[in-house]
Structure formats: structure tokens, C-alpha cells
Amino acid sequence: MTAPSALPERLAAxxxxxxxxxxxxxxxxxxxxAVWRQFDEAGPKIGRAWPIRYRGTIEERVEQLRGFGVRRFTSLPYAHKPGVAGYxxxxxxEFSTQxxxxLRSATFYPEPGVEDYVAAAIDAGVQVFKIHTQVGEFLLDDPLLDLAWDAxxxxAVPVVTHVGSGPVGNVFTGxxxxxxxxxxxxxxxxxxxHLGAPEFAEFLDLAETYEHTRLDTTMVFTDFLASFPDELLPRVGQLGDKILYGSDFPTIPYDYEHQFDSLARLLGRAPGLDDDWLRKVCWGNAAGLFSDQPV
Known part of the structure; x- marks a missing residue:
């Protein structure tokens, strides 16, 4: 049996x-x-050894998250080709019902009829979408997506979007x-x-320019992805209202707690990186975005 995590006590502090x-x-x-096989093989879109830390059953992984003090989370499916988004x-x-x-999550892909199933998902109460342009090999401004983006x-349903060029860039990233x-x-x-890794500065520009563009912290500042430039930290502090906590659980190569630790050790390194920043990033910003409140 896994020892209880000390993370909930640290969060409370x-x-x-x-x-x-x-x-x-x-x-x-x-x-x-199939996804895990790609990581195990360090396939062409992974590019490096990536030992997966959490491989339990669905039930075990849900309980692990809860044991870490995670009170709200996503499932974030992402379509890698036409015809799979509906499935x-x-x-x-069904997962979010169980x-x-x-959060009730969904995905979409540039294909005929995408606007119809996106509208159906919205009508059914979807709370967040996920798309992955590197894996799906498409552009965000593909004309097939125009009506879906309008809907x-x-x-105002947020879309978690992997569009940065990490871990391996292609013509569909950036x-x-x-x-x-x-x-x-x-x-x-x-x-x-991933804060747009590795094009951090460019995606910070977009978050600073567009009111409804935000960033998540997934894997950034960890020892595994230790490439964030120190000179950009003041901008991260200034954007404290637009940064959300993310982990990429379960497909991470380190203990879950390390993502929180990587954020906590930023405190004091630049203006704005203080306890209040951490509280907003780890809870308040997402709670506001998804109209959720602590109980």
C-alpha cells in the first residue's frame, strides 16, 4: 500500500x-x-526516455489524486485522428458522472461535422475541451474549425491546448x-x-495581450523540464491571475508532489511570486474560471 502523501498538510499550510x-x-x-506505449518507446513525438510514474487502474489513480489533495481535476481526452472524438x-x-x-471533458478535431458534436457537447454541459495539435497534426485556424471555435x-468553455513545440516540435506547433x-x-x-514550452516568451505575450488566453503550469519548473528562463519569472508573477495549476498525471516521470514543490520554490524569486500567487495558481484561478468554489 502506498504511504499517505504529506501534500495535503502542506497545501493547508x-x-x-x-x-x-x-x-x-x-x-x-x-x-x-496505446498512449503509454508511445511514451515507453520514446516515440518520434516524445523524443526522450519518459518513465511513467502512475500506471494503476482508473480507480487507483482517482484515489491517488484524492490522496494528494486534488479536489477537482479533468480527464482531457484528445482526438489524434478523424472519427474518434465522439467515442x-x-x-x-460517463467518467465524469462516475x-x-x-470536470466533464471533451475533445474535437478538424473534420466534417465537428461543429455539430462540439455544439452537442456544449448543450450537454461540457466544462472543458482538450486538443493536441502536435499529436493530431492540425492547425488551430483550420477552416473546418471555424464554426466550432465560434460556438x-x-x-465560454475553456480549451486546454497543447500547441507549444515540446517535447518535439513539428509544423503544427508554435x-x-x-x-x-x-x-x-x-x-x-x-x-x-505547459506554459507553451519551449516558446515561453511568445505564449506569455499572447496571455498578456488577449483577455481570455491563459496558461497552465504542467511539467514546467520541474527538474524534468528545467528550461524556464529566469528573466521571464517577473512576467509569470505579473500574470498570476491567468496561470492555472496542471500536472499531466498520470503520465509523469516523477512523484506527483514534485509539481507543487516546483511552484513553491519559485516564491520570492521575482515580484509577484508570493503565497497569494501560489493560492491563485493552485486553486483560485481555476475555481473562478470553472465557477467552482471550495466547500
Whole structure:
């Protein structure tokens, strides 16, 4: 049996009711196994050894999160090709019914009819979408997505978007196609995953420019991804209202607590990086974005 985590006590010491983790993945078992094989093989879109820390059953992983003090989380399915989004969305909807501390999550892909199933997901109460342009190999401003983006902006449903060029870039990553989308549709509520790694400065620019563009902390500042430039830390402190806590659980190569530790050790390193910043990042910002409140 895994020893109880000390993280909940440490969260309480900062005045946190727990963690609101906006970047957690739960996938259908067959899809999850396929994803993990890519990581085990350090495939072409992974690019490095990536030992997965948490491989238990779905039930075990949910209980692990709760044991870490995570009170709200996501499932974040992402479509890697046409024709799979509906299956993933149905599975994720059932998952959030079974585990109500999970936000109802969904995905979409540039394909005929995408605007219809995105609208259906919104009508059914989806709380967050996830897309991954590196894996799915598409651009955010693909014309097939125009009507879907319009519906998402109108409904104000956040979209966690892996668009940075890490871990391995391709022609479908980088800030430019997000910039083009935001010029056309500035009200799309985008959450840029991994703080946009490695194009940190460019994605900070977009978050500073567009009211509804945010960033998540997933894997950033950890020892595994220790490439964040010190000169950008003041901007991270200034953007404290627009940064959300994310972990990438369960497919992480270190203990879950390390993500929180990596944020806590930023405190005092630049103006704005204080206890209040940590409370907003780890709970308050997501609680406000998803209209959730501590109980």
C-alpha cells in the first residue's frame, strides 16, 4: 500500500483547500494503453526516455489524486485522428458522472461535422475541451474549425491546448497559428498547456495581450523540464491571475508532489511570486474560471 502523501498538510499550510488540477488525463483503457506505449518507446513525438510514474487502474489513480489533495481535476481526452472524438467524448461524459470531482471533458478535431458534436457537447454541459495539435497534426485556424471555435467562444468553455513545440516540435506547433486564431476570435478561452514550452516568451505575450488566453503550469519548473528562463519569472508573477495549476498525471516521470514543490520554490524569486500567487495558481484561478468554489 502506498504511504499517505504529506501534500495535503502542506497545501493547508498555504491556506489552500486543495489542488484544482486542470491538466489530468483519464482515457478509455485501450487508448490509454496505446498512449503509454508511445511514451515507453520514446516515440518520434516524445523524443526522450519518459518513465511513467502512475500506471494503476482508473480507480487507483482517482484515489491517488484524492490522496494528494486534488479536489477537482479533468480527464482531457484528445482526438489524434478523424472519427474518434465522439467515442472519446461519450467515454469522458460517463467518467465524469462516475467521478463527479472530475470536470466533464471533451475533445474535437478538424473534420466534417465537428461543429455539430462540439455544439452537442456544449448543450450537454461540457466544462472543458482538450486538443493536441502536435499529436493530431492540425492547425488551430483550420477552416473546418471555424464554426466550432465560434460556438466555444460564445459558450465560454475553456480549451486546454497543447500547441507549444515540446517535447518535439513539428509544423503544427508554435505560437503563430494560435495568434492567427486569436486575431480572428479573441474571445476563445484558451488555456495554453505547459506554459507553451519551449516558446515561453511568445505564449506569455499572447496571455498578456488577449483577455481570455491563459496558461497552465504542467511539467514546467520541474527538474524534468528545467528550461524556464529566469528573466521571464517577473512576467509569470505579473500574470498570476491567468496561470492555472496542471500536472499531466498520470503520465509523469516523477512523484506527483514534485509539481507543487516546483511552484513553491519559485516564491520570492521575482515580484509577484508570493503565497497569494501560489493560492491563485493552485486553486483560485481555476475555481473562478470553472465557477467552482471550495466547500
Amino acid at each position: 498555504y491556506g489552500l483547500p486543495g489542488l484544482f488540477d486542470v491538466h489530468v488525463h483519464f482515457l478509455p483503457p485501450n487508448i490509454q494503453a 472519446l467524448n461519450d467515454w469522458a461524459a 467521478y463527479p470531482d472530475c 466555444i467562444a460564445e459558450a 505560437p503563430e497559428h494560435l495568434r492567427r486564431l486569436l486575431v480572428r476570435q479573441p474571445d476563445v478561452p484558451v488555456v495554453v498547456a
